[in-house]
Amino acid sequence: MTDDVLIVHGGTPLQGQIRVRGAKNLVSKAMVAALLGESPSRLFDVPRIRDVEVVSGLLELHGVKVTAGIEEGELVMDPTNVESASTDEINVHAGSSRIPILLCGPLLHRLGHAFIPDLGGCHIGPRPIDFHIKALREFGAVVDKTPEGMHLSAPNGLHGAKLELPYPSVGATEQVLLTAVRAEGVTELRNAAIEPEIMDLICILQKMGAIITVHTDRVIEIQGVPRLYGYEHKPIPDRIEAASWAAAALATRGEIEVVGARQADMMTFLNVFRSIGGELKITDDRVAREGVSGAEGGIKFWHPGGELKAVALETDVHPGFMTDWQQPLVVALTQARGISIMHETVYEQRLGYTEALNQMGATIQVYRDCLGGTPCRFGRRNFMHSAVIAGPSKLHAADLRIPDLRAGFAHLIAALAAEGTSRVYGVDLIKRGYEDFEAKLSALGAHVERP
Ligand code: EPU
Numbered sequence: 378m379t380d381d382v383l384i385v386h387g388g389t390p391l392q393g394q395i396r397v398r399g400a401k402n403l404v405s406k407a408m409v410a411a412l413l414g415e416s417p418s419r420l421f422d423v424p425r426i427r428d429v430e431v432v433s434g435l436l437e438l439h440g441v442k443v444t445a446g447i448e449e450g451e452l453v454m455d456p457t458n459v460e461s462a463s464t465d466e467i468n469v470h471a472g473s474s475r476i477p478i479l480l481c482g483p484l485l486h487r488l489g490h491a492f493i494p495d496l497g498g499c500h501i502g503p504r505p506i507d508f509h510i511k512a513l514r515e516f517g518a519v520v521d522k523t524p525e526g527m528h529l530s531a532p533n534g535l536h537g538a539k540l541e542l543p544y545p546s547v548g549a550t551e552q553v554l555l556t557a558v559r560a561e562g563v564t565e566l567r568n569a570a571i572e573p574e575i576m577d578l579i580c581i582l583q584k585m586g587a588i589i590t591v592h593t594d595r596v597i598e599i600q601g602v603p604r605l606y607g608y609e610h611k612p613i614p615d616r617i618e619a620a621s622w623a624a625a626a627l628a629t630r631g632e633i634e635v636v637g638a639r640q641a642d643m644m645t646f647l648n649v650f651r652s653i654g655g656e657l658k659i660t661d662d663r664v665a666r667e668g669v670s671g672a673e674g675g676i677k678f679w680h681p682g683g684e685l686k687a688v689a690l691e692t693d694v695h696p697g698f699m700t701d702w703q704q705p706l707v708v709a710l711t712q713a714r715g716i717s718i719m720h721e722t723v724y725e726q727r728l729g730y731t732e733a734l735n736q737m738g739a740t741i742q743v744y745r746d747c748l749g750g751t752p753c754r755f756g757r758r759n760f761m762h763s764a765v766i767a768g769p770s771k772l773h774a775a776d777l778r779i780p781d782l783r784a785g786f787a788h789l790i791a792a793l794a795a796e797g798t799s800r801v802y803g804v805d806l807i808k809r810g811y812e813d814f815e816a817k818l819s820a821l822g823a824h825v826e827r828p
Pocket residue numbers: 401402403475476499502503504505506507508509510544545546547548549570617699700701723724725782783810
């Protein structure tokens with residue numbers, strides 16, 4: 378498909394300012410939460426990305442009225458008339474996103490039954506849903522897996538439960554929150570994920586009337602309430618997109634100010650960025666400096682010249698280094714002097730994209746062993762989950778096919794950093810999570826065009 382190709386004339390440092398909006402991985406969950414309310418919810422600063430379209434479609438199928446609000450980026454969701462949808466209608470969304478699994482609890486509360494299509498999302502490993510299903514069953518749901526999807530019912534209602542996750546999964550924690558808030562009684566979740574997006578979802582649920590306590594040591598307690606109401610919320614900014622642009626600044630020896638990025642959500646990334654030799658400045662004093670009312674702060678990232686330094690890193694759950702920061706940063710690490718190590722401990726198959734980087738001149742070797750940190754769940758199993766990156770390498774242009782969202786953006790950065798003209802195929806996948814990325818690239822001075 379020719380319209381799914383981007384021609385990238387690389388070698389120009391990216392320079393300028395772009396803005397990030399609400400985090401993809403919060404906005405989609407906030408939209409699901411709206412289903413639980415008895416009155417309309419308003420979500421602000423919603424990015425125009427494919428995942429938002431998919432969740433809007435799913436909500437609309439279930440009778441939620443989704444409309445644009447008065448403000449640019451405002452979404453109004455009215456769940457007053459929630460109704461069942463046919464499996465055929467729902468199946469149109471099969472394979473398009475991981476979010477449908479989170480509709481289980483809210484639909485069981487609202488309708489007493491739910492149908493969840495086959496899931497989609499990025500192909501970065503097997504991505505099982507066993508934690509979700511086990512938790513739902515402990516709440517009292519009856520889960521029936523069929524070849525067309527998953528049918529759920531709750532003949533005796535949903536009741537609070539004592540749960541412990543085998544691993545602090547983001548999605549399973551969200552599943553428990555979205556189900557427990559209206560289940561009868563108290564739920565205690567141990568080994569919960571505590572990512573900033575989860576804390577923001579808890580804020581939304583509290584606005585709706587939920588009672589949720591976050592204890593120390595990954596324990597979350599939820600006291601079920603009989604009804605919830607609509608919310609008004611401005612989501613946390615997208616810290617994955619912000620880090621992606623930061624890595625692009627480093628890899629292309631440029632300077633990018635990411636307006637809207639928030640230091641508190643990115644501290645681990647900022648430490649790593651600085652250790653490699655990148656410079657950054659938190660610009661949230663801009664309102665005072667420029668005296669511009671409404672001016673918004675952010676973070677400016679730049680390459681100070683000279684050589685970058687190698688680093689040994691591993692991805693982890695929050696507050697560790699995010700798995701979604703890994704791929705764009707590895708492109709920047711191909712430009713650092715020495716041997717860098719990236720040990721991926723969240724997903725077992727998230728290093729496949731390095732093959733294309735090697736074709737462009739990088740020197741990256743992947744290993745089954747746990748390198749550069751604590752042994753993880755994938756050690757001594759057949760997963761290539763550690764990468765050793767030797768640099769600096771001169772990258773040259775290539776024809777690339779985008780494998781998944783974050784790796785896709787990493788490929789794009791590599792093409793922008795490389796000398797010559799690359800063709801990046803499957804580039805529309807990037808629209809799943811990066812709003813207006815082509816317009817942003819142009820604003821930063823990148824030479825990109827559609828054929
Ligand atoms: N896991 C299981 N069983 C389960 C659920 C998860 O074994 O039932 C495993 C996964 O296979 C994985 C680990 O637990 O090895 C962590 O998965 P998690 O459930 O935390 O991931 P997720 O909720 O499916 C979200 C984001 C991902 C992000 C991860 C980790 C959304 C829509 N997706 O996925 O984002 O990488 O958390 O932070 O929020 C992306 O934005 O490109 C993306 C992939």
